[in-house]
Amino acid sequence: MKAAMEYVAALxxxxxxxxxxxxxxxxxxxxxHAADGADVLLWASRRGVDTHGVRNLKLIYLRLLEEGLLNxxxxxxxxxxxxxxxxxNGGGGLGLAAASWAMRLAMDKAEQSGMxxxxxxxxxxxxxxxxYPAMALERDMIGLCLTGRFNPxxxxxxxxxxxxxxxxxxxxxxxxxxPTDKEAPWxxxxxxxxxxxxxxxxxxxxxxxxxxxxxxxxxGQPTPDAQLMHKMWPLGGDRAHGGHKGYGLSMMVATxxxxxxxxxxxxxxxxxxxxxxxxxxxxxxxxxxxRIDAFRPVDGFKRGMDAMIQALHAAPKxxxxxxxxxxxxxxxxxxxxxxxxxxxxxAVTVADLKEVSEKYGxxxxx
Amino acid sequence: MKAAMEYVAALxxxxxxxxxxxxxxxxxxxxxHAADGADVLLWASRRGVDTHGVRNLKLIYLRLLEEGLLNxxxxxxxxxxxxxxxxxNGGGGLGLAAASWAMRLAMDKAEQSGMxxxxxxxxxxxxxxxxYPAMALERDMIGLCLTGRFNPxxxxxxxxxxxxxxxxxxxxxxxxxxPTDKEAPWxxxxxxxxxxxxxxxxxxxxxxxxxxxxxxxxxGQPTPDAQLMHKMWPLGGDRAHGGHKGYGLSMMVATxxxxxxxxxxxxxxxxxxxxxxxxxxxxxxxxxxxRIDAFRPVDGFKRGMDAMIQALHAAPKxxxxxxxxxxxxxxxxxxxxxxxxxxxxxAVTVADLKEVSEKYGxxxxx
Numbered sequence: 001m002k003a004a005m006e007y008v009a010a011l012x013x014x015x016x017x018x019x020x021x022x023x024x025x026x027x028x029x030x031x032x033h034a035a036d037g038a039d040v041l042l043w044a045s046r047r048g049v050d051t052h053g054v055r056n057l058k059l060i061y062l063r064l065l066e067e068g069l070l071n072x073x074x075x076x077x078x079x080x081x082x083x084x085x086x087x088x089n090g091g092g093g094l095g096l097a098a099a100s101w102a103m104r105l106a107m108d109k110a111e112q113s114g115m116x117x118x119x120x121x122x123x124x125x126x127x128x129x130x131x132y133p134a135m136a137l138e139r140d141m142i143g144l145c146l147t148g149r150f151n152p153x154x155x156x157x158x159x160x161x162x163x164x165x166x167x168x169x170x171x172x173x174x175x176x177x178x179p180t181d182k183e184a185p186w187x188x189x190x191x192x193x194x195x196x197x198x199x200x201x202x203x204x205x206x207x208x209x210x211x212x213x214x215x216x217x218x219x220g221q222p223t224p225d226a227q228l229m230h231k232m233w234p235l236g237g238d239r240a241h242g243g244h245k246g247y248g249l250s251m252m253v254a255t256x257x258x259x260x261x262x263x264x265x266x267x268x269x270x271x272x273x274x275x276x277x278x279x280x281x282x283x284x285x286x287x288x289x290x291r292i293d294a295f296r297p298v299d300g301f302k303r304g305m306d307a308m309i310q311a312l313h314a315a316p317k318x319x320x321x322x323x324x325x326x327x328x329x330x331x332x333x334x335x336x337x338x339x340x341x342x343x344x345x346x347a348v349t350v351a352d353l354k355e356v357s358e359k360y361g362x363x364x365x366x
Numbered sequence: 367m368k369a370a371m372e373y374v375a376a377l378x379x380x381x382x383x384x385x386x387x388x389x390x391x392x393x394x395x396x397x398x399h400a401a402d403g404a405d406v407l408l409w410a411s412r413r414g415v416d417t418h419g420v421r422n423l424k425l426i427y428l429r430l431l432e433e434g435l436l437n438x439x440x441x442x443x444x445x446x447x448x449x450x451x452x453x454x455n456g457g458g459g460l461g462l463a464a465a466s467w468a469m470r471l472a473m474d475k476a477e478q479s480g481m482x483x484x485x486x487x488x489x490x491x492x493x494x495x496x497x498y499p500a501m502a503l504e505r506d507m508i509g510l511c512l513t514g515r516f517n518p519x520x521x522x523x524x525x526x527x528x529x530x531x532x533x534x535x536x537x538x539x540x541x542x543x544x545p546t547d548k549e550a551p552w553x554x555x556x557x558x559x560x561x562x563x564x565x566x567x568x569x570x571x572x573x574x575x576x577x578x579x580x581x582x583x584x585x586g587q588p589t590p591d592a593q594l595m596h597k598m599w600p601l602g603g604d605r606a607h608g609g610h611k612g613y614g615l616s617m618m619v620a621t622x623x624x625x626x627x628x629x630x631x632x633x634x635x636x637x638x639x640x641x642x643x644x645x646x647x648x649x650x651x652x653x654x655x656x657r658i659d660a661f662r663p664v665d666g667f668k669r670g671m672d673a674m675i676q677a678l679h680a681a682p683k684x685x686x687x688x689x690x691x692x693x694x695x696x697x698x699x700x701x702x703x704x705x706x707x708x709x710x711x712x713a714v715t716v717a718d719l720k721e722v723s724e725k726y727g728x729x730x731x732x
Contacts, residue, residue: 009706023623042580084450114450115483119661152677161678168678176618178625186621188614194607213607220684224380235601235608239559241579242601248554248693251674252542255552259544259670260661267613294451303626311518312527312534318586321529327614349505 005050007204009350009366010342014052017042019357019364023057024094026360027065028072033097040096044128048334049189052128054343058352059201069282070124071092076101083113087261090123090173091215092282099126100295103135103145103287110141110289117144119256120285121263130189130328133177136289137185140298143300144288148172148253150264157230160191160253161195162244164221167231171196172253177328179292183309186272187328192250193232205348213237239346257284370570371416375716375732378710382420383408385723385730389423390460392726393431394438399463403427406462410494411709414700415555417564418494420709424718425567426491427460435648436460436490442467447477453627456489456649465492469501469511469653476507476655481509485622486651487629496555496694499543502655503551506664514538514619514631516568523596525559527617528610531586533597537562538619541693545658547668553694558616559598565711566592571714578601623650 017038024034045053066069074093080087086105090098097327102118109116126132126147129249133143149157149170156169171191178186195214203210206227212222216231223229234246258264263284292301309326317324345353349359357364383404390400411419440459452471456464468484475482492498492513499509515536517524524533526548537557544552557563561580569576570592578588581604582597589595600612624630629650658667675692683690704710711719716732723730 007373082480082660087661114448161690163684165684181384190611235611245556245601259667262662264670294448295453296628304630314694316531318529318531324527357368362371
């Protein structure tokens, strides 16, 4: 096994953006949605979040399209709304575009009302959850995104509840962003599991061992083998290490996304019987936007964020450590470097992109 | 050392409520605030959350009053508000009453507007954070409470940032509640540290060893000695086990409570220079109330919660476990039992209550 990720090429972010957008258009996705999709994937790739970047173009989105699960012609619709809320239907379309639309809806409502939340059912994988709260930063808002699934009959790979032996939750992430003044924007984007499952897959496809503390085999044994790690630990791990809190956060995410949107019965209050069958189509999400000046002037808030971050930077370090980071900081620095030097690609991703390029007749120079 | 908590008496919840309220009135707190304070402490005591129950009457609240830190005559005021938000000043008074007032303000605004958030500065310890979101349940709202501190110059006992050696955060809890139909209300109330510090203190005063995985000594060593455990781990523990996520959640809580409210400079945008000194008075909190029917009919939501809880109850168990719990369920069952059998008290708490009874001339039959 290799010891670290190996990259075989690097491409300019702009070239990859154009390629991704063009491929999405080629498979029938509307230009505006294709552009949103490319924005989300490249945001992750630029920031070093390779688990959620262009690597997933073939692996997730084109696969869902080819399997006929994802409707390229989807439109997104509001099923219920107030001045501060909306329950929306993703139309079974590209989650990257549906989620971008829903986050804009939340921000537009917040612009008028001070804050707004949008819960969305019938969507698909939305990419890096952190992208959506980060959209709120330039509008001087706090942004929020949750995305989650609950599988009552279990799922092959996922997070079991504390004391349970069957994976039932996805790795249901929480993402929140706060604007700053001079410091890098504060962007927390965390699975409520110890590690996101996409990272296990990334390690697997690159022949890397997985840290065994991340999860267990079907038989409940720790394993460094990504092929066998099916039960992901919630944040905290077992009960003695606080895993019931990670499980609690995961269930909170599932509730705000699926129960609140009706994404879990899909009858959306029209079909009483559906609850017994727990029908669930696609993925469900939750978005929030909060105007900072609903509470205090924006400048003071941003200076406060900077002050907190600077105090953390200046604090004494653990032995062997020379920096204290805050959420989003490593990704911010990676972004500056990758915008300059290009997005590094593994051999697996290069092969995938070449295959996509040929299959859909969209040129990409690697 | 003992192996488990030992109780030497049990008192009816009503008697302890009357006593607590009367003592608060005796020290000069307004009757309405005293009643709120007793409500919060007894809610925790009834639910088995002894770390945050009547045990703290002398230990925290009367101590703060006697030290002159807490103003019994405090009034609470709105410094800025919109239809969906408020920034409020706790007046340096009893946090239990200030927080109850702020949560009511959030709910009253949400009643009108669909949802509302309130951030509060200049308050004190608010007891069990879960009490406030639970207030929202009977109004068919989702409730939220955060309370947190950030100490830029460090604090003797607290949570260091990942890779940092100095405790800087309190154990900054997150509490959220969802209403249910027939199942126990879902109430998550969790420190963003592996364990709440109050639990370390409770173990210490009862001569119990502390699980060494909860934290470290000043020198960074694991310890079962509650006297020496000063560095509490964030949820997750070290970096390899996801502790950066617990640290991220802790900083999120600190931001929503202190930076958003101005509780961290206390000049509240009036004093530019204050940021350099990081002036902080008392504690800061954050409350939220969200009407479920801003998204979907309440009945469908509650049935969905029941369905999710029932699916978790029915799921296969880990070896050696016979139940899967959801957040708030153990506390709900404890409440039913304690309402029937009384609140059990340790020898330390009995001695404290007797001392308070004599000192303030408020009768309590133990």
